[in-house]
Amino acid sequence: MYPAYIHTQATARNIDHAAIETYRIPSLILMEHAAIESTKIIEKHITIDKSICILCGPGNNGADGLAIARLLQTKYSKLFVVVPEVKNMSEEEKIQFQMIQNLNIEYDYNLPNETYDVYIDCIFGNGLSRDITGFYKAMIQNVNATHSTIISIDMPSGIDATMGNILGCAIHADYTISLDCYKQGQWLNDGKSHCGKLYLVDIGIPQILHQKCMNIIKVLNEExxxxxxxxxxxxxxxxxxxxxxxxxxxxxxxxxxxxxxxxxxxxxxxxxxxxxxxxxxxxxxxxxxxxxxxxxxxxxxxxxxxxxxxxxxxxxxxxxxxxxxxxxxxxxxxxxxxxxxxxxxxxxxxxxxxxxxxxxxxxxxxxxxxxxxxxxxxxxxxxxxxxxxxxxxxxxxxxxxxxxxxxxxxxxxxxxxxxxxxxxxxxxxxxxxxxxxxxxxxxxxxxxxxxxxxxxxxxxxxxxxxxxxxxxxxxxxxxxxxxxxxxxxxxxxxxxxx
CATH class of the missing domain: 3.40.1190.20 (Ribokinase)
Structure with missing residues (x-):
């Protein structure tokens, strides 16, 4: 079983950074692993006749969503992606965006009026540190109101990854797929009820980076x-x-x-x-x-x-x-x-x-x-x-x-x-x-x-x-x-x- 560590937002981000900078694992490789493992879980829960809308925010959580869209498009005929403006995208997200354009995956900058069976939340992930307002607040409120199935990648957008508090508003997910490690906020306060069923996937970050942490928090397993x-x-x-x-x-x-x-x-x-x-x-x-x-x-x-x-x-x-x-x-x-x-x-x-x-x-x-x-x-x-x-x-x-x-x-x-x-x-x-x-x-x-x-x-x-x-x-x-x-x-x- 994959070792299940629990980290604060800062520690999880530091580990991710160390994997890229110290171990020289390209961010796009980690992103591809995250997309592959997340897609496996999505396919277990969502039948191929369902319509899917993937919500991508500005940053690498949005880039994860674009990579997931690329992998899902071969099986799901009704797939739509909401993307941020290109000027707000991270460099990795721009690369992923070019790929979905080349594959002719349907996208827009706004949430469509049509209701989808499934929404995949890749808006903010682990990096959020301020209250959500404006455009994304309206998007989250509209998606929550659909009562469709919602799957969050890494964190339900709007939940503080360390304390589990709601930052302005938050996605209320049915499933959350946590990347590399659990985030402490998934286990605390509002985070517990907003994550739904929680999954953990290995994205290829060396285990030594978790083991070297000064104080370890870990889910107890039979191992x-x-x-x-x-x-x-x-x-x-x-x-x-x-x-x-x-x-x-x-x-x-x-x-x-x-x-x-x-x-x-x-x-x-x-x-x-x-x-x-x-x-x-x-x-x-x-x-x-x-x-x-x-x-x-x-x-x-x-x-x-x-x-x-x-x-x-x-x-x-x-x-x-x-x-x-x-x-x-x-x-x-x-x-x-x-x-x-x-x-x-x-x-x-x-x-x-x-x-x-x-x-x-x-x-x-x-x-x-x-x-x-x-x-x-x-x-x-x-x-x-x-x-x-x-x-x-x-x-x-x-x-x-x-x-x-x-x-x-x-x-x-x-x-x-x-x-x-x-x-x-x-x-x-x-x-x-x-x-x-x-x-x-x-x-x-x-x-x-x-x-x-x-x-x-x-x-x-x-x-x-x-x-x-x-x-x-x-x-x-x-x-x-x-x-x-x-x-x-x-x-x-x-x-x-x-």
């Missing part, structure tokens, strides 16, 4: 996942000794689900540190984990749990905390002790709220994996929810650069996994996961992978992907139960290993 081996000579301690701290009278199910998913995902040994009031319930539910009971007060840990943790945590290689706990001072103190340890740590749920009280402890030397959803990320960092949603790439990247030994798994409809400035995005939206317990299952898988993977980022990537794939079930989304996901982990693991 990025390396499920750890299970050596035949291994023993249970090889795969981690985990202590899960959590639970309360009202939420004993959370830590139980986390423990089940941890065991199904391969943790070596597992002990649950829980309030005494729920220990009998958990003992009845399962017999594979060990229990470390602590005195309770009003259904949650009492302050005596802090001393119990101090006395026992050196027996474990991984400490996980947060599932089913409550927001109180004891939770804050327990999280503080965990973060002061030299153990690998996983923070989830109310532990994330508690970590904010001593957030500098996240600058610890050992690995910490955090699994917040958007609201928990706001509680942890103090950043407004709206700000996080407007650019989760930047929020995740900046957090992971400040807390260098942390791996962040920021959960939303898309999941962002960040470590030391590099970000992966898991684009696997699944409404079946919009239920209580899904996050606890992910936490358990993270614990298990942290016990097996040497690299903490790989542990987070494996866990997030395994969780997502295990939730791909042939049942109605409303009927998902946490146990359905947990019971599918073994099959998913087997497939990923093979």
């Amino acid at each position: 990025d996942i390396h499920i750890p081996d299970r050596p035949l000579t291994a023993h249970k301690s090889t795969f981690g000794k985990a202590l899960m701290i959590g639970g309360s009278q009202n939420m004993h199910g959370a830590i139980h689900m986390a423990s089940l998913s941890a065991y199904k995902s391969g943790i070596g040994t597992l002990t649950l540190m829980v309030p005494e009031c729920i220990s009998n319930i958990l003992a009845i539910k399962s017999d594979f984990y060990m229990l470390l009971q602590c005195s309770d007060r009003n259904g949650t840990f009492s302050s005596k749990a802090i001393e119990v943790l101090k006395q026992n945590m050196n027996n474990y290689s991984i400490l996980s905390i947060g599932n089913g706990m409550q927001k109180n001072n004891v939770t804050i103190s327990l999280v503080e002790q965990v973060l002061k340890s030299d153990k690998k740590v996983v923070l989830d749920a109310d532990a994330l709220w508690a970590a904010q009280k001593n957030i500098d402890l996240l600058k610890r030397n050992e690995t910490t994996i955090l699994t917040p959803h958007i609201k928990e990320m706001s509680d942890l960092t103090g950043i407004n929810i709206t700000t996080i949603l407007s650019n989760p790439f930047e929020i995740a990247r900046d957090f992971s650069k400040e807390y260098k030994n942390c791996v962040l798994i920021l959960k939303s409809s898309q999941t962002y996994i960040a470590h030391q400035g590099n970000v992966y995005v898991l684009d696997a939206q699944n409404a079946g996961l919009a239920k209580g317990g899904s996050g606890d299952i992910l936490c358990g898988i993270v614990v298990a992978m942290l016990g097996q993977c040497k690299d903490p980022m790989q542990a987070a990537l494996c866990a997030t992907y395994l969780h997502s794939q295990s939730a791909k079930l042939d049942i109605d989304l409303a009927s998902f139960m946490p146990e359905d996901i947990i019971n599918n982990i073994p099959n998913t693991l087997k497939r990923l290993r093979s």
